[in-house]
Amino acid sequence: MTIAVQDLKADFPILSRSIHGQRLTYLDSAATSQKPAAVIAAELDYYQKTNANILRSVHTLAEESTLAYAKVRTLTADFIHAQADEVIFTRGTTESINLVARGYGDVHVRPGDNIVLTPLEHHSNLIPWQQLAKRQQADLRYIELRPDGNLSLESARQVIDSRTKMVAIAQVSNVLGTILPVRTVADLAHQAGAVLVVDGAQSVPHQATDVVAMGADFLAFSAHKMCGPTGVGVLWGKMAHLKTMSPVLFGGEMIAYVDRDHATWADIPARFEGGTPNIAGVVGFGAALEYLAEVGMDNVGAYMSHLGALAFQRLQNLSGVTVYGPGPDRGPLVSFNIDGVHPHDVAQAFDAKGVAIRAGHHCAQPLMHWLGVNATARASFYLYNDIDDIDVLVDAIESTKRYFAR
Amino acid sequence: MNLDDIYRETILDHNQIPRNKGTLPNPTASVGLLNPTCGDQIRLDVVVADGKITDIRFDGQGCAISMASASMMTEAVKGHSVAEGLALARSFKAFLTGRPSEEDLGELSALEGVSQFPSRVKCATLAHNALEKALDPSKADLDALD
Numbered sequence: 043m044t045i046a047v048q049d050l051k052a053d054f055p056i057l058s059r060s061i062h063g064q065r066l067t068y069l070d071s072a073a074t075s076q077k078p079a080a081v082i083a084a085e086l087d088y089y090q091k092t093n094a095n096i097l098r099s100v101h102t103l104a105e106e107s108t109l110a111y112a113k114v115r116t117l118t119a120d121f122i123h124a125q126a127d128e129v130i131f132t133r134g135t136t137e138s139i140n141l142v143a144r145g146y147g148d149v150h151v152r153p154g155d156n157i158v159l160t161p162l163e164h165h166s167n168l169i170p171w172q173q174l175a176k177r178q179q180a181d182l183r184y185i186e187l188r189p190d191g192n193l194s195l196e197s198a199r200q201v202i203d204s205r206t207k208m209v210a211i212a213q214v215s216n217v218l219g220t221i222l223p224v225r226t227v228a229d230l231a232h233q234a235g236a237v238l239v240v241d242g243a244q245s246v247p248h249q250a251t252d253v254v255a256m257g258a259d260f261l262a263f264s265a266h267k268m269c270g271p272t273g274v275g276v277l278w279g280k281m282a283h284l285k286t287m288s289p290v291l292f293g294g295e296m297i298a299y300v301d302r303d304h305a306t307w308a309d310i311p312a313r314f315e316g317g318t319p320n321i322a323g324v325v326g327f328g329a330a331l332e333y334l335a336e337v338g339m340d341n342v343g344a345y346m347s348h349l350g351a352l353a354f355q356r357l358q359n360l361s362g363v364t365v366y367g368p369g370p371d372r373g374p375l376v377s378f379n380i381d382g383v384h385p386h387d388v389a390q391a392f393d394a395k396g397v398a399i400r401a402g403h404h405c406a407q408p409l410m411h412w413l414g415v416n417a418t419a420r421a422s423f424y425l426y427n428d429i430d431d432i433d434v435l436v437d438a439i440e441s442t443k444r445y446f447a448r
Numbered sequence: 449m450n451l452d453d454i455y456r457e458t459i460l461d462h463n464q465i466p467r468n469k470g471t472l473p474n475p476t477a478s479v480g481l482l483n484p485t486c487g488d489q490i491r492l493d494v495v496v497a498d499g500k501i502t503d504i505r506f507d508g509q510g511c512a513i514s515m516a517s518a519s520m521m522t523e524a525v526k527g528h529s530v531a532e533g534l535a536l537a538r539s540f541k542a543f544l545t546g547r548p549s550e551e552d553l554g555e556l557s558a559l560e561g562v563s564q565f566p567s568r569v570k571c572a573t574l575a576h577n578a579l580e581k582a583l584d585p586s587k588a589d590l591d592a593l594d
């Protein structure tokens with residue numbers, strides 16, 4: 043692989059922490075990634091040297107702050123091959139999807155229209171659409187999964203029709219690791235006259251992203267899953283669509299002219315960023331984007347596929363372990379269950395060994411229903427993980443099996 | 449950290465051989481509760497006669513902590529008064545959140561190890577929350593399943 047992971051590990055201060063006297067093995071990056079020193083330093087540096095509100099004052103600090111914030115918008119646009127004014131900063135994927143569901147959905151979706159999802163969506167890419175469907179008396183439809191957890195294109199062709207206004211799907215499942223055929227679904231949506239919203243929370247951190255090649259109309263993702271700080275996210279939308287959207291957060295910074303009874307809106311994207319944003323967080327996100335660009339997203343992509351495939355193969359060969367989702371061709375995560383041991387107990391036993399994994403329904407309860415389980419354990423990887431971490435994972439599974447079989 | 453501090457013998461025993469597991473044909477109160485972090489559900493059936501818990505059963509699947517806690521709780525309150533059942537639930541919850549308990553918690557004190565893990569405290573207290581709702585209708589609220 044082209045990544046020198048041992049060097050990268052040293053960039054993440056938290057990875058040298060010990061947990062219950064053992065070296066931390068962090069396998070919960072799908073929940074949130076760890077942060078390199080450069081990102082932590084960028085936020086600190088911003089507060090120590092630059093801090094001021096943006097777009098308001100004329101003093102040096104305010105100008106520097108405004109420029110720093112604007113620079114990250116450009117970095118973000120470059121990262122996903124978009125235009126800077128199409129990039130809206132939010133608090134995270136959840137807020138991004140809520141913004142498009144309200145700002146675009148309430149304008150375009152009418153009674154009797156339908157919104158198309160998949161059963162593997164994170165609640166963040168489900169509840170905003172349930173609510174939109176209720177507000178607009180629209181129908182929710184689901185593209186079904188094949189038994190292996192991949193999307194059924196046959197089903198996609200059936201459910202997307204002339205009354206479909208919006209299709210919202212993840213690019214990579216946070217539970218199964220399924221890689222969804224976004225380009226094909228985009229074409230189906232566009233043929234039907236619908237727009238495609240892509241939840242990129244689990245894909246943008248792990249592979250090179252090109253919104254044009256992907257065929258998306260909107261893309262949502264979170265900084266904190268890609269080496270950046272919490273509290274920052276992105277909604278990207280095609281300018282033609284953003285122009286038809288109404289703002290949903292009203293107040294300072296998002297207006298052009300205000301009198302007692304009326305207001306006009308600022309230009310896009312400021313129109314959608316009411317109030318003082320998370321400036322320091324955005325600056326930290328800029329440092330994360332630079333960090334990832336330096337490693338190279340093509341390198342990251344190849345390495346993450348490699349780790350995902352390897353972890354799948356190793357776990358699939360273990361007896362008494364059920365691995366969920368498609369084969370080795372997947373995002374860098376593996377959900378599993380150990381026979382007779384509840385995932386919470388698995389995670390507890392792992393923690394005693396310094397191994398951090400997630401256990402639960404992963405904010406995807408309809409997918410749990412589809413799988414026929416209440417919960418799973420999940421190990422997820424990022425660029426600072428390596429093959430040794432997969433060995434640690436396998437050892438932890440074996441010792442947990444033994445512990446609860448006594 | 450020693451895992452045995454959390455998974456004491458009694459806990460593994462109650463998890464493997466749960467007491468009072470199942471449902472009752474004619475409960476006077478039945479409560480369903482959901483653990484929002486894992487989606488696990490517990491159902492608790494009780495029969496109260498003359499202010500006494502004459503029969504009690506729990507059903508559902510969950511982690512070792514939640515199952516053992518439910519199993520021990522049913523044993524502890526069966527045959528006792530409603531007031532004693534409520535006092536036990538209250539004391540147990542206080543015990544796990546680091547406050548001194550007024551009651552002798554018996555076997556339930558084996559769950560002490562989870563008190564440093566807030567997410568596991570939710571698992572351990574699920575059955576006790578269900579008991580409170582079953583015994584005290586004023587505690588019943590929207591998160592009850594039926």
Ligand SMILES: Cc1ncc(COP(=O)(O)O)c(C=O)c1O
Pocket residue numbers: 072073133134135136137164166167212214215216241243244264405
């Ligand atoms: C697929 C997917 N969508 C959406 C989200 C929500 O992201 P956030 O909590 O950052 O808003 C997550 C992360 O938890 C996710 O994995």
